[in-house]
Amino acid sequence: MTKLKNLKKSTKSNLITFGIVILFYIVVQILSGADLLTSSFSGQLVPICAYVVLAVSLNLTVGILGELSLGHAGFMSVGAFAGTLVWVLLCETAPAWLALILAFVVGGIAAGLFGVVVGVPVLRLSGDYLAIVTLAFGEIVKNFMNACYLGYDSTGIHFSLKDSASMGLADDGVVLINGAMGITGVTKASNFTIGIVLVLITLIVVLNLIHSRAGRAITAIRDNEIAAQSIGIQITRYKLMAFITSAVFAGLAGVLYSLNFSTLVAKKFDYNTSILILVFVVLGGIGNIRGSVIAAAILTVLPELLRSMNDYRMLIYAIVLIVMMIFNQSPQMIAWRKRIAERFAARRAKGKHPTKEVG
Amino acid sequence: MQFLSYLINGISLGSVYALIALGYTMVYGIAKMLNFAHGDVIMIGSYVIFFAFGSFGLNPILSIVLSMVVCTILGVTLERVAYRPLREAPSLAVLITAIGVSYLLQQVAQLLWTSSPKSFQSVVGLAPISLFNGELTISGETIVTIVACVVIMVGLIWFVNHTPAGHAMLAVSEDRGAAQLMGVNVNATISLTFAIGSALAAVAGALLCSSYPTLQPTTGAMPGIKAFVAAVFGGIGSIPGAFLGGILLGIIENLSKAYISTQLSDAIVFLVLIIVLLVKPTGLLGKKVNVKV
Numbered sequence: 001m002t003k004l005k006n007l008k009k010s011t012k013s014n015l016i017t018f019g020i021v022i023l024f025y026i027v028v029q030i031l032s033g034a035d036l037l038t039s040s041f042s043g044q045l046v047p048i049c050a051y052v053v054l055a056v057s058l059n060l061t062v063g064i065l066g067e068l069s070l071g072h073a074g075f076m077s078v079g080a081f082a083g084t085l086v087w088v089l090l091c092e093t094a095p096a097w098l099a100l101i102l103a104f105v106v107g108g109i110a111a112g113l114f115g116v117v118v119g120v121p122v123l124r125l126s127g128d129y130l131a132i133v134t135l136a137f138g139e140i141v142k143n144f145m146n147a148c149y150l151g152y153d154s155t156g157i158h159f160s161l162k163d164s165a166s167m168g169l170a171d172d173g174v175v176l177i178n179g180a181m182g183i184t185g186v187t188k189a190s191n192f193t194i195g196i197v198l199v200l201i202t203l204i205v206v207l208n209l210i211h212s213r214a215g216r217a218i219t220a221i222r223d224n225e226i227a228a229q230s231i232g233i234q235i236t237r238y239k240l241m242a243f244i245t246s247a248v249f250a251g252l253a254g255v256l257y258s259l260n261f262s263t264l265v266a267k268k269f270d271y272n273t274s275i276l277i278l279v280f281v282v283l284g285g286i287g288n289i290r291g292s293v294i295a296a297a298i299l300t301v302l303p304e305l306l307r308s309m310n311d312y313r314m315l316i317y318a319i320v321l322i323v324m325m326i327f328n329q330s331p332q333m334i335a336w337r338k339r340i341a342e343r344f345a346a347r348r349a350k351g352k353h354p355t356k357e358v359g
Numbered sequence: 360m361q362f363l364s365y366l367i368n369g370i371s372l373g374s375v376y377a378l379i380a381l382g383y384t385m386v387y388g389i390a391k392m393l394n395f396a397h398g399d400v401i402m403i404g405s406y407v408i409f410f411a412f413g414s415f416g417l418n419p420i421l422s423i424v425l426s427m428v429v430c431t432i433l434g435v436t437l438e439r440v441a442y443r444p445l446r447e448a449p450s451l452a453v454l455i456t457a458i459g460v461s462y463l464l465q466q467v468a469q470l471l472w473t474s475s476p477k478s479f480q481s482v483v484g485l486a487p488i489s490l491f492n493g494e495l496t497i498s499g500e501t502i503v504t505i506v507a508c509v510v511i512m513v514g515l516i517w518f519v520n521h522t523p524a525g526h527a528m529l530a531v532s533e534d535r536g537a538a539q540l541m542g543v544n545v546n547a548t549i550s551l552t553f554a555i556g557s558a559l560a561a562v563a564g565a566l567l568c569s570s571y572p573t574l575q576p577t578t579g580a581m582p583g584i585k586a587f588v589a590a591v592f593g594g595i596g597s598i599p600g601a602f603l604g605g606i607l608l609g610i611i612e613n614l615s616k617a618y619i620s621t622q623l624s625d626a627i628v629f630l631v632l633i634i635v636l637l638v639k640p641t642g643l644l645g646k647k648v649n650v651k652v
Binding site: 062066067068070120124125127128129131132133135136137139140143144146147161162271275278282286311312314315317318319320321322325326328329330331332333 | 387392393441444445447448449450451452453454455456458459460462463465466467470580584587588591620622623625626629630632633636637640
């Protein structure tokens with residue numbers, strides 16, 4: 001017990017976060033063992049894990065690096081397509097576990113490489129410009145994957161941006177990506193256990209990064225870039241580090257998400273998906289990793305439970321974004337909350353020491 | 360001849376982008392914020408015209424004026440309710456709020472008018488002009504769009520440079536604090552900027568939907584984002600820059616649609632944005648601003 005008390009505050013907080021995830025896993029396993037889960041809920045388990053990973057990784061960019069990324073779904077898409085391609089090609093020939101690991105590795109690396117490509121403008125831009133570049137990137141990925149035809153036959157790999165006929169496949173050819181129809185006939189491979197493992201890996205990496213020397217450098221850049229530069233922090237290096245880490249995990253989440261379905265289409269990963277992830281981050285608290293985990297899980301499950309509210313769901317999300325921002329960030333609101341808190345504190349002090357009032 | 364036709368259509372589309380970009384660039388220059396909801400104000404304005412002109416048979420000019428009034432009120436209200444409380448807040452908070460507002464408008468439109476596309480009746484009554492023995496046809500919408508854009512542009516430049524309110528705008532965009540000390544009413548100036556930008560959005564919406572007659576809640580989103588690209592391309596904060604950027608972007612988009620790929624035209628437009636930001640982050644006509652400690 002004394003050992004637990006001596007832990008650093010951040011370590012304790014991290015352990016609580018891991019504890020929540022593991023507890024959730026155990027509870028779900030017990031419930032599913034007792035056959036108490038509805039089919040719609042068990043269908044949501046893998047997407048929950050994917051969205052938790054996405055929210056945590058986006059929080060790294062938004063909360064820790066302090067830059068807004070509106071193209072998170074783009075990284076997800078890149079990871080999903082790369083990982084699923086590897087899985088489709090290997091799941092027949094290689095052992096399933098090896099193919100799966102390779103799918104995740106390739107998906108993560110592909111998304112990371114795109115993170116480098118987008119990360120270069122990150123270094124020159126910030127704020128609104130950066131947000132719009134990431135948005136543009138997400139749209140480019142979506143458009144490109146929608147128009148992308150890929151297949152192979154005995155003569156090699158064929159690729160086209162027009163239609164499947166112009167690939168010129170031989171009779172024995174196999175179409176891998178069929179434009180807007182995407183990849184079809186994928187053997188489902190994701191399950192809840194893989195999802196939870198991915199969530200834990202993400203949390204370990206991201207939380208350790210935040211509390212490391214690099215993480216402190218990143219938050220220093222967020223708080224004041226010029227001051228950080230003046231004490232010798234390499235802006236480029238740390239910004240890229242945060243951005244690429246975020247992209248890699250978005251890619252991994254993409255692989256997890258896509259392997260849960262038998263078809264993969266590019267239009268799933270659009271601007272709305274990026275905004276959805278942003279809502280998770282904002283509602284959970286910008287910069288608060290545990291908040292992202294909880295918000296992503298609850299907001300993924302909630303619409304299933306409140307089906308009658310479905311028409312109003314996005315409307316509510318929009319209002320949540322606006323109200324949360326004004327409540328948390330507006331100077332007048334902050335002053336008002338401070339006044340309220342002081343009044344409560346004063347009242348509590350009065351209640352505790354009634355004798356002081358006499359006289 | 361084919362090429363000329365694509366080019367003219369591109370200029371017409373670009374004029375619409377330029378009108379929208381004016382709203383972006385003025386708000387960005389003066390309030391220092393990216394008003395993501397600008398594209399959705401266009402959509403709301405188009406719905407107003409759709410009902411006023413298409414359903415109730417109001418005079419087209421009157422419908423556009425009505426739409427401008429509605430959009431102006433909407434724009435000023437949004438600024439007052441959502442953006443003004445956050446004026447001193449970090450830019451990230453303002454940006455997320457603006458995204459929220461954009462989403463809110465889309466969702467409200469979807470609940471009110473459903474997501475099924477409506478076919479918009481053109482507000483332009485001009486007959487198409489045939490040139491070179493019918494080899495080149497220019498539609499009335501194209502001509503009106505280009506003319507309207509040029510007239511508004513010239514009017515706006517005159518307004519900013521020759522009226523007290525315009526001078527106040529320039530002063531606020533230069534240095535908000537100093538402008539306030541000189542007796543400029545900053546709040547009123549920012550409200551005026553939103554009002555002008557939103558009124559222009561209504562005009563842009565009418566012209567956009569006359570040329571591309573499908574109207575749905577997401578109609579404004581993509582042109583809005585592309586117009587922002589145009590504003591960045593031309594140099595954000597600069598009125599002639601918005602015009603130049605809009606026209607160039609429209610031409611690029613239409614030519615890539617015609618000669619490269621319809622599906623990839625959006626991707627090409629966004630690629631232009633990324634290249635511009637990498638090579639010349641201040642845009643074609645933008646000013647370089649040095650960051651001071």
